[in-house]
Amino acid sequence: MRTALITGITGQDGSYLAEFLLKKNYRVVGMVRRSSTENFERIEHLQDKIELRQADLLDQLSLITLLEDVRPQEIYNLAAQSFVPTSWEQPVLTAEFTALGVTRLLEAVKLVDRSIRFYQASSSEMFGKVRETPQNEKTPFYPRSPYGVAKVYGHFLTVNYRESYDLFACSGILFNHESPRRGKEFVSRKISYNVARIRLGLSNELKLGNLKAARDWGYAGDYVRAMWMMLQQEEPQDFVVGTGRAHTVQDLVEIAFDHVGLDWKKHVKLDPALVRPAEVDHLIADATRACTILKWKPEVDFEGLVRMMVDADLEYVRRETAASGKS
Numbered sequence: 001m002r003t004a005l006i007t008g009i010t011g012q013d014g015s016y017l018a019e020f021l022l023k024k025n026y027r028v029v030g031m032v033r034r035s036s037t038e039n040f041e042r043i044e045h046l047q048d049k050i051e052l053r054q055a056d057l058l059d060q061l062s063l064i065t066l067l068e069d070v071r072p073q074e075i076y077n078l079a080a081q082s083f084v085p086t087s088w089e090q091p092v093l094t095a096e097f098t099a100l101g102v103t104r105l106l107e108a109v110k111l112v113d114r115s116i117r118f119y120q121a122s123s124s125e126m127f128g129k130v131r132e133t134p135q136n137e138k139t140p141f142y143p144r145s146p147y148g149v150a151k152v153y154g155h156f157l158t159v160n161y162r163e164s165y166d167l168f169a170c171s172g173i174l175f176n177h178e179s180p181r182r183g184k185e186f187v188s189r190k191i192s193y194n195v196a197r198i199r200l201g202l203s204n205e206l207k208l209g210n211l212k213a214a215r216d217w218g219y220a221g222d223y224v225r226a227m228w229m230m231l232q233q234e235e236p237q238d239f240v241v242g243t244g245r246a247h248t249v250q251d252l253v254e255i256a257f258d259h260v261g262l263d264w265k266k267h268v269k270l271d272p273a274l275v276r277p278a279e280v281d282h283l284i285a286d287a288t289r290a291c292t293i294l295k296w297k298p299e300v301d302f303e304g305l306v307r308m309m310v311d312a313d314l315e316y317v318r319r320e321t322a323a324s325g326k327s
């Protein structure tokens with residue numbers, strides 16, 4: 001039985017990856033940070049199948065001790081401050097988690113066991129003000145937020161430790177991927193959650209920023225498969241993962257409102273406070289290498305993803321409302 005350690009197991013991707021690895025018969029250990037209230041909503045259903053250990057990307061010794069105790073064969077480093085707007089408000093903390101956290105974890109790997117296979121969660125936000133379209137593994141980076149800058153650091157540090165110490169370390173440059181488990185602050189979930197509330201008569205308005213921004217959106221359940229595939233290759237390599245199709249925020253809005261029979265123009269209001277200091281206008285993946293070398297392909301398309309999220313949020317809001325009625 002192989003052991004996989006997932007940092008960020010309480011996040012969207014961590015929960016899908018844990019499910020995927022359990023099906024592959026892995027022993028799955030999740031790293032969680034100490035909190036006064038537990039935040040295990042996304043992994044509640046897995047609690048008796050996975051092991052949780054406390055450590056923090058900010059604490060070097062905790063990571064070394066964790067690896068010595070768990071002895072994983074694979075590490076998936078998904079933990080990060082991942083919300084782009086927060087990275088302008090807390091740029092130093094973002095760098096500590098999202099950039100230096102990678103150094104701390106790779107130092108722990110180097111010290112404890114250099115045969116560990118290491119996956120780093122790199123991001124299409126590194127392309128930022130894009131230098132070419134579509135973006136592939138050779139496209140130069142031009143990040144547009146402290147988050148993007150921190151991810152570029154983590155990315156090149158992973159490349160550097162691979163080349164310096166011969167580690168099996170690779171980066172997945174993943175484009176936006178969503179699901180019903182996405183945090184409510186990200187635009188896809190913000191839209192699906194509020195569309196459900198409006199449909200159920202609980203509110204009437206949805207405030208958004210830039211409707212023209214375009215992203216290559218896919219389904220998180222498809223993307224965690226690519227992470228695992230990367231660590232099963234003979235040689236460590238970096239891969240771009242995305243669907244190759246881009247849509248605007250407005251497209252997402254239209255499909256979501258349309259799915260519940262509402263006219264989005266009656267409910268969406270533009271809020272200048274939600275426009276970012278520097279925007280990433282248009283991202284689209286060229287995932288040719290992932291498709292040919294990993295034989296990866298997405299199974300859920302954009303329209304299917306949006307509808308899945310709205311349907312899940314209709315259920316979620318009904319449960320939420322019923323629970324608040326009881327308390």
Ligand code: NAP
Nearest residue numbers: 008010011012013056057078079080082121123174176177
């Ligand atoms: P997410 O839902 O925001 O989850 C982030 C996870 O990181 C949470 O489990 C969080 O724990 C943990 N974390 C944050 N700081 C930590 C620290 N100091 N020590 C330990 N754990 C810490 O993110 P996601 O969408 O699943 O994304 C997973 C990774 O992929 C992130 O690195 C993200 O930047 C990257 N990425 C995401 C996308 C995407 O579209 N989703 C695309 C490209 C790359 P708490 O629950 O305690 O907060």
Ligand code: F7E
Nearest residue numbers: 082084123124125175176185186187188208209210213274
């Ligand atoms: O924004 C626009 C916003 O916050 C998408 C993270 O997982 O993917 C994610 O980063 C777009 C942007 O994701 C609102 O300006 C308009 O252009 O859902 P988002 P993101 O910034 O692309 C990458 C790949 C990651 O790596 C990150 O960790 O939508 N937008 N109005 C809005 N965005 C938000 N959040 N809220 C709005 O009201």
